[in-house]
Amino acid sequence: xxxxxxxxxxxxxxxxxxxxxxxxxxxxxxxxxxxxxxxxxxxxxxxxxxxxxxxxxxxxxxxxxxxxxxxxxxxxxxxxxxxxxxxxxxxxxxxxxxxxxxxxxxxxxxxxxxxxxxxxxxxxxxxxxxxxxxxxxxxxxxxxxxxxx
Amino acid sequence: xxxxxxxxxxxxxxxxxxxxxxxxxxxxxxxxxxxxxxxxxxxxxxxxxxxxxxxxxxxxxxxxxxxxxxxxxxxxxxxxxxxxxxxxxxxxxxxxxxxxxxxxxxxxxxxxxxxxxxxxxxxxxxxxxxxxxxxxxxxxxxxxxxxxxxxxxxxxxxxxxxxxxxxxxxxxxxxxxxxxxxxxxxxxxxxxxxxxxxxxxxxxxxxxxxxxxxxxxxxxxxxxxxxxxxxxxxxxxxxxxxxxxxxxxxxxxxxxxxxxxxxxxxxxxxxxxxxxxxxxxxxxxxxxxxxxxxxxxxxxxxxxxxxxxxxxxxxxxxxxxxxxxxxxxxxxxxxxxxxxxxxxxxxxxxxxxxxxxxxxxxxxxxxxxxxxxxxxxxxxxxxxxxx
Amino acid sequence: xxxxxxxxxxxxxxxxxxxxxxxxxxxxxxxxxxxxxxxxxxxxxxxxxxxxxxxxxxxxxxxxxxxxxxxxxxxxxxxxxxxxxxxxxxxxxxxxxxxxxxxxxxxxxxxxxxxxxxxxxxxxxxxxxxxxxxxxxxxxxxxxxxxxxxxxxxxxxxxxxxxxxxxxxxxxxxxxxxxxxxxxxxxxxxxxxxxxxxxxxxxxxxxxxxxxxxxxxxxxxxxxxxxxxxxxxxxxxxxxxxxxxxxxxxxxxxxxxxxxxxxxxxxxxxxxxxxxxxxxxxxxxxxxxxxxxxxxxxxxxxxxxxxxxxxxxxxxxxxxxxxxxxxxxxxxxxxxxxxxxxxxxxxx
Ligand SMILES: [Fe+2]
Ligand SMILES: [Fe+2]
Numbered sequence: 001x002x003x004x005x006x007x008x009x010x011x012x013x014x015x016x017x018x019x020x021x022x023x024x025x026x027x028x029x030x031x032x033x034x035x036x037x038x039x040x041x042x043x044x045x046x047x048x049x050x051x052x053x054x055x056x057x058x059x060x061x062x063x064x065x066x067x068x069x070x071x072x073x074x075x076x077x078x079x080x081x082x083x084x085x086x087x088x089x090x091x092x093x094x095x096x097x098x099x100x101x102x103x104x105x106x107x108x109x110x111x112x113x114x115x116x117x118x119x120x121x122x123x124x125x126x127x128x129x130x131x132x133x134x135x136x137x138x139x140x141x142x143x144x145x146x147x148x149x
Numbered sequence: 150x151x152x153x154x155x156x157x158x159x160x161x162x163x164x165x166x167x168x169x170x171x172x173x174x175x176x177x178x179x180x181x182x183x184x185x186x187x188x189x190x191x192x193x194x195x196x197x198x199x200x201x202x203x204x205x206x207x208x209x210x211x212x213x214x215x216x217x218x219x220x221x222x223x224x225x226x227x228x229x230x231x232x233x234x235x236x237x238x239x240x241x242x243x244x245x246x247x248x249x250x251x252x253x254x255x256x257x258x259x260x261x262x263x264x265x266x267x268x269x270x271x272x273x274x275x276x277x278x279x280x281x282x283x284x285x286x287x288x289x290x291x292x293x294x295x296x297x298x299x300x301x302x303x304x305x306x307x308x309x310x311x312x313x314x315x316x317x318x319x320x321x322x323x324x325x326x327x328x329x330x331x332x333x334x335x336x337x338x339x340x341x342x343x344x345x346x347x348x349x350x351x352x353x354x355x356x357x358x359x360x361x362x363x364x365x366x367x368x369x370x371x372x373x374x375x376x377x378x379x380x381x382x383x384x385x386x387x388x389x390x391x392x393x394x395x396x397x398x399x400x401x402x403x404x405x406x407x408x409x410x411x412x413x414x415x416x417x418x419x420x421x422x423x424x425x426x427x428x429x430x431x432x433x434x435x436x437x438x439x440x441x442x443x444x445x446x447x448x449x450x451x452x453x454x455x456x457x458x459x460x461x462x463x464x465x466x467x468x469x470x471x472x473x474x475x476x477x478x479x480x481x482x483x484x485x486x487x488x489x490x491x492x493x494x495x496x497x498x499x500x501x502x503x504x505x506x507x508x509x510x511x512x513x514x515x516x517x518x519x520x521x522x523x524x525x526x527x528x529x530x531x532x533x534x535x536x
Numbered sequence: 537x538x539x540x541x542x543x544x545x546x547x548x549x550x551x552x553x554x555x556x557x558x559x560x561x562x563x564x565x566x567x568x569x570x571x572x573x574x575x576x577x578x579x580x581x582x583x584x585x586x587x588x589x590x591x592x593x594x595x596x597x598x599x600x601x602x603x604x605x606x607x608x609x610x611x612x613x614x615x616x617x618x619x620x621x622x623x624x625x626x627x628x629x630x631x632x633x634x635x636x637x638x639x640x641x642x643x644x645x646x647x648x649x650x651x652x653x654x655x656x657x658x659x660x661x662x663x664x665x666x667x668x669x670x671x672x673x674x675x676x677x678x679x680x681x682x683x684x685x686x687x688x689x690x691x692x693x694x695x696x697x698x699x700x701x702x703x704x705x706x707x708x709x710x711x712x713x714x715x716x717x718x719x720x721x722x723x724x725x726x727x728x729x730x731x732x733x734x735x736x737x738x739x740x741x742x743x744x745x746x747x748x749x750x751x752x753x754x755x756x757x758x759x760x761x762x763x764x765x766x767x768x769x770x771x772x773x774x775x776x777x778x779x780x781x782x783x784x785x786x787x788x789x790x791x792x793x794x795x796x797x798x799x800x801x802x803x804x805x806x807x808x809x810x811x812x813x814x815x816x817x818x819x820x821x822x823x824x825x826x827x828x829x830x831x832x833x834x835x836x837x838x839x840x841x842x843x844x845x846x847x848x849x850x851x852x853x854x855x856x857x858x859x860x861x862x863x864x865x866x867x868x869x870x871x872x873x874x875x876x877x878x879x880x881x882x883x884x
Contacts, residue, residue, distance in 0.1 A: 245566075324662070368581065
């Protein structure tokens with residue numbers, strides 16, 4: 001959970017991802033997992049966020065549009081309800097439980113959750129190459145006090 | 150002549166020596182040695198001090214530290230299209246005449262092994278290295294019903310053998326590659342290091358909970374990879390675009406159907422490694438297709454006709470699939486449901502294979518696919534992976 | 537939880553549905569032997585201890601098929617050390633500590649780094665050649681070798697980085713083959729021949745030198761390079777010592793053969809021929825080392841003196857390895873190189 005005094009963060013929002021960014025950038029374990037060089041799109045219903053990782057940290061978080069997904073190595077797409085379930089599950093289990101890890105969701109949800117917008121398989125594979133870091137990134141949201149819009 | 154204690158050493162050297170040398174310092178003398186002569190290549194003492202092709206290089210560390218890519222500046226970054234150097238001269242080092250050949254590097258053309266991303270993948274492999282024997286929480290892997298245990302042992306035996314075969318296959322080619330392309334060689338060294346890790350961990354996982362190993366792999370495709378001779382590109386296509394997607398999917402399903410976080414971590418880290426290997430392999434095959442004479446890519450596609458028959462033979466073997474079906478469904482009693490997911494797995498596998506071949510510029514489609522493999526794509530009932 | 541009876545029933549039903557499941561029974565009955573067979577008939581690449589099957593394609597890739605050709609005790613522990621002691625040349629070396637050096641010192645550092653870049657090629661290629669010709673039943677040995685290939689790749693990488701990090705560049709390549717006496721590491725066809733040449737003689741000498749890296753280092757980055765590389769080299773040397781120890785114990789009939797390899801190795805060590813020992817006499821690298829050790833090209837005499845002490849130390853450590861492996865009889869029976877024996881006495 002975040003500081004007791006701070007107000008809850010709304011998911012999805014730039015502030016929520018920004019808080020996640022700050023968490024991992026000060027997390028030695030995230031650094032230890034190795035370099036992660038990726039532009040990741042996150043599509044929550046109709047909203048799009050662009051998260052940039054460079055070397056050993058998360059360097060950028062912003063809200064974008066569908067067009068931004070073209071430049072992303074991969075983007076994660078789920079419905080608002082599915083994202084909400086993931087974030088809640090992560091909070092309840094101090095990290096995703098066995099059926100909510102990113103790879104598992106990608107296999108279990110029809111059509112998968114991760115893709116490259118231009119069909120570039122090499123870039124789509126970045127999702128797998130840095131998967132533990134991504135898992136750690138989203139698992140860290142267990143430490144954020146989150147409310148849903 | 151001098152014993153060590155008789156030499157007047159600068160203070161820092163003395164300290165270093167004292168620290169290192171636990172034994173008492175020598176009082177004896179070294180026997181008369183031949184006088185120090187300059188190297189044979191140049192009669193002038195210290196002539197080597199001027200022997201450089203490019204001086205004044207100052208590669209700077211960036212966010213990733215000082216990477217191998219950072220070194221590719223000036224002549225040091227000029228990657229030759231081919232190299233006739235068989236003397237292991239480091240790329241950019243000052244050549245001297247009359248050096249005998251040390252080895253006959255069969256792969257001395259860039260097109261035969263290169264991929265632009267190898268240099269970054271090498272550093273990525275090192276940064277993302279992991280220690281399964283310490284980082285996997287083995288105590289978390291508690292016994293499951295015996296059928297699941299047996300099936301898991303079978304899956305892990307298969308994965309251990311796949312890893313070991315990969316060691317063999319790369320091992321057959323690595324030492325044949327010219328050091329003009331050290332980026333590729335060092336990346337492949339990291340890959341065989343990964344294969345050693347995978348072998349060790351899956352063997353250990355099979356033996357966990359008082360387990361034992363299962364049946365060896367159906368070996369038709371293994372032999373094809375081991376015995377293919379024309380070039381690394383052909384072998385790479387088999388290893389990274391035919392076998393690779395299968396291994397990757399097995400790891401991914403292993404993660405998805407794991408019954409504890411330790412197994413999930415184990416498989417997930419293997420997913421990372423395998424995807425990295427495939428990133429090099431795909432990039433190399435594409436590079437070869439783009440840069441070899443016209444028709445090369447078509448030749449690779451044609452080569453697959455026979456190879457796919459080998460693959461089909463392996464895929465018809467029930468052992469791996471039945472084990473997977475039991476792991477997925479949790480029992481023999483429910484394995485029919487598990488098998489529906491396995492059929493979905495096979496479909497994904499063939500789709501993935503086609504996608505990757507096409508990415509590399511090889512015309513591999515459902516239309517020219519072996520009918521037996523195409524059948525995986527045309528299942529009447531498709532099961533969701535969730536089964 | 538299913539009872540044995542209900543399980544038998546389910547298995548029967550599954551078979552009636554068309555599942556094979558014969559593998560499941562085989563696996564249930566499978567008892568793995570302990571230890572590794574003296575002879576390996578593995579020609580399918582199966583994992584040691586797994587259940588062999590009929591109708592699996594055979595291939596003749598493995599020429600090393602007997603344990604006594606390749607084995608060593610305790611390699612599993614050594615391999616774990618390989619895993620835990622990996623490091624990154626990009627981020628584990630404090631590159632920022634490198635400051636501009638006098639031109640002659642920088643040139644000497646770069647010359648030495650060029651040499652190491654090149655010889656690490658050998659140390660990577662040659663073990664690599666043996667891995668896939670060795671039966672997977674002797675996987676512990678293969679694992680140690682592939683881990684060595686990883687280490688050596690990082691070594692050639694870190695020395696190339698050093699040469700290009702401080703305003704210098706790569707320098708003169710090394711002619712390491714014109715003057716080879718006896719068999720070279722490169723040409724070894726036999727595992728013990730290879731291991732005694734590379735692990736014992738070649739890397740033994742390099743290990744001593746790396747351990748004295750503090751003496752040649754002019755900043756923390758260089759110190760870190762030598763310290764890290766020394767750790768790695770110690771593992772490589774250990775492969776050779778453990779193997780020779782095993783041979784001494786279990787293949788005494790091959791002791792004479794091994795002594796022959798050591799004869800040749802010592803001959804190279806005594807003369808510096810072949811160029812594999814950077815501290816050896818008459819080497820391009822020994823000049824560079826003399827500059828570094830003495831503190832400049834005008835202090836090379838002092839550097840050469842230290843180099844002699846280093847050579848004594850190399851010999852001393854070599855003798856200790858012989859003892860550890862059980863081949864120190866050559867020290868006492870007159871077979872050892874007289875030049876090395878003198879050096880040893882001087883260092884004792
Ligand atoms: Fe080395
Ligand atoms: Fe070494």
